[in-house]
Amino acid sequence: MIDASILVVGAGAIGGVTAAKMEGGVRRVSVLDADREHVERMRDPGLLLDELGEERYVRLDAHADPSSIEGPFDFALVTLKAPHLEAALGPLVEIGLSKTFVSLGNGLVQDRIAGIVGTENLVVGTVEWGATNLGAGHLAQTTMAPFVIGEPEGETKDRTRLLAEALGTVADVRITENISGQVWSKLLVNSAFSGLGAVSGLLYSEVVADPAGRGAALAVWREGYDVGMAQEITLDEVLGVPADSLVVRGPEDRQRADEALEVAMGYAGATKASMLQDLERGAKTEVDVINGGVVERGREYGVETPLNERVVELMHAMERGERRPGRDVFEGLTD
Incomplete structure (x- = not known):
């Protein structure tokens, strides 16, 4: 004991x-x-x-x-x-x-x-x-x-x-x-998979199994990664993979990212986003300190984060009961 x-x-x-x-x-x-x-x-x-x-x-x-x-x-x-x-x-x-x-x-x-x-x-x-x-x-x-x-x-x-x-x-x-690096790496997980899992109504693994969802998750991840780099944070490994392994800037990066996603989902694929659980209970979510945290720091350091901004907008609309989670949200969340 x-x-x-x-x-x-x-x-x-x-x-x-x-x-x-x-x-x-x-x-x-x-x-x-x-x-x-x-x-x-x-x-x-x-x-x-x-x-x-x-x-x-x-x-x-x-x-x-x-x-x-x-x-x-x-x-x-x-x-x-x-x-x-x-x-x-x-x-x-x-x-x-x-x-x-x-x-x-x-x-x-x-x-x-x-x-x-x-x-x-x-x-x-x-x-x-x-x-x-x-x-x-x-x-x-x-x-x-x-x-x-x-x-x-x-x-x-x-x-x-x-x-x-x-x-x-x-x-x-x-x-x-390097706990600051770990916190930011975990924020990338939450913004990409909890944020998108909440607005789509899907488990983490279901987000990445959907081609549009996978593209959206990688794009949201890249925005948060770039904000971390602008802050000169040394990002820590998360879910068994280096944070930069999920950064896609061109077709040549996709195979590496897909392989890293398989490893990460081995740890977390069955996760139901905490923010989706909040929506289902009619409770206020933490989107303002997750995707919204990426947006706020992005503004502070001059990094654009349009996809994270869109996730925040979608989540607030769902909190107000103006729309429901669904796969259709992936449209417009890839670049």
Whole structure:
């Protein structure tokens, strides 16, 4: 058993699966989530975890109110959606519920979290495996892939190694001294596959199996890659492939990109986009910090990102109920 205490903040697909798989592997796991029905079911009869087709119930120490949790914890794993960060994390900092906060969410949220908890109290991570929220008290892990974690300033610390041990009870873990490169590489995954998966209603593998979808994904990826290069970010490997292996600028690049896609989809092909899950629940998506994050940085650094802009427009229209996800969105998303 790993001698670490963990608070999972946000028990959606990623957070809930993480807590359930960590239970019994570390000294203490508690969960904080605003959905009271979900919390009650996680407590009794337990979270129903579908782990790649194998189901089991896991009873969790789950809470809807942070004042009912006794701290401090070694780590608070932040798996919240971007719109809820400030409201949820402020009270945790105020009552001193955790020593270190770990950003595990999608998109460009790390600076926002650092502004709430303090950069010195933040470890940054990404999650390459996928999961689906099937309803209150019922979550499924759909793919297997690693966590990647690192310190904002790069140097690995004792807390980084302890966190890696704790997360290792859930999935493989890689420590990087280039976490900014990993964050941007993961943003490319989310913008290309989660963004397009959401607006089309398709799994990641279904996006790339569609010829128009594959072309759109590679074009969206290239825009984000170019924005990363403009920032002089050294991009990290993601989903088993170098980020530049999916950059297509001419016909001579396509075979390499197709081969890299096959590797990447071996890790993540069965993933249902978290933003598609949001749309299906009628919830606000994180498109503004995913595709919108690419657009914002592109404007800042003088890189045009018309396809990412179009994904943002489509997603907002779907959030408003003005159109529905479908394959027809791929028209106009290739260049």
